[in-house]
Amino acid sequence: EVQLVESGGGQVKPGGSLRLSCVVSDFTFSNYSMAWVRQAPGKGLEWVSSISDTGSFRFYGSSMKGRFSTSRDNARNSMFLQMNGLRAEDAAVYYCTRWSYDIRGYPYFDNWGQGTLVTVSS
Amino acid sequence: QSVVTQPPSASGTPGQRLTITCSGGRLNVGVNFVHWYQQLPGTAPKLLMYMTDHRPSGVPDRFSGSKSGTSASLAISGLRSEDEGDYYCATWDDGLSRPVFGGGTKVTVL
Numbered sequence: 001e002v003q004l005v006e007s008g009g010g011q012v013k014p015g016g017s018l019r020l021s022c023v024v025s026d027f028t029f030s031n032y033s034m035a036w037v038r039q040a041p042g043k044g045l046e047w048v049s050s051i052s053d054t055g056s057f058r059f060y061g062s063s064m065k066g067r068f069s070t071s072r073d074n075a076r077n078s079m080f081l082q083m084n085g086l087r088a089e090d091a092a093v094y095y096c097t098r099w100s101y102d103i104r105g106y107p108y109f110d111n112w113g114q115g116t117l118v119t120v121s122s
Numbered sequence: 123q124s125v126v127t128q129p130p131s132a133s134g135t136p137g138q139r140l141t142i143t144c145s146g147g148r149l150n151v152g153v154n155f156v157h158w159y160q161q162l163p164g165t166a167p168k169l170l171m172y173m174t175d176h177r178p179s180g181v182p183d184r185f186s187g188s189k190s191g192t193s194a195s196l197a198i199s200g201l202r203s204e205d206e207g208d209y210y211c212a213t214w215d216d217g218l219s220r221p222v223f224g225g226g227t228k229v230t231v232l
Contacts, residue, residue, distance in 0.1 A: 104154065106213075108221075109157075109159070113166065114166050
């Protein structure tokens with residue numbers, strides 16, 4: 001069974017930094033693009049970032065550009081999200097997700113981790 | 123405000139058929155597949171339907187998806203109490219060049 005396990009969440013002050021990790025198992029990690037999706041308390045889902053299977057291509061939501069950086073280590077079946085300059089509005093549960101592609105080549109999130117909570121507060 | 127909209131809530135009685143809509147435009151729902159995610163209380167989202175009308179392994183055939191023009195629908199037949207939760211549609215937006223989610227629909231079984 002595909003598993004994705006996030007870690008690294010916690011409380012941080014505005015302007016601070018945090019690094020999230022996602023370790024996966026039971027699928028060939030290096031064959032898949034991956035993504036982060038977040039959910040603010042009581043709110044809906046928001047795509048944060050994506051990274052291609054080799055790590056060569058990285059994409060970010062508009063409010064994350066310049067502050068967040070996604071990377072991966074295929075040898076360790078791991079993906080990371082480095083978050084700098086955190087704001088109150090970044091507070092959310094962050095989910096690690098696997099991307100699959102539909103027949104038109106567009107992605108969807110076919111597996112999700114349990115999420116890790118990020119709190120931004122002074 | 124999302125470019126893809128859902129009603130905030132929907133409800134039905136056990137055994138009833140319930141339909142949730144997902145409305146978009148010509149750059150997203152109108153031209154791309156729609157996917158649906160189910161989030162039961164206190165849990166992570168789970169893929170419920172992909173490419174508009176395909177069910178992942180393990181999803182009961184009580185769930186079905188369809189699309190017409192710029193609107194997609196998720197139908198739940200034989201509604202059960204365990205279906206209570208939030209349902210999100212998602213698609214790719216060709217104008218924004220990114221995935222977009224609907225705001226979610228909270229399903230209540232009366």
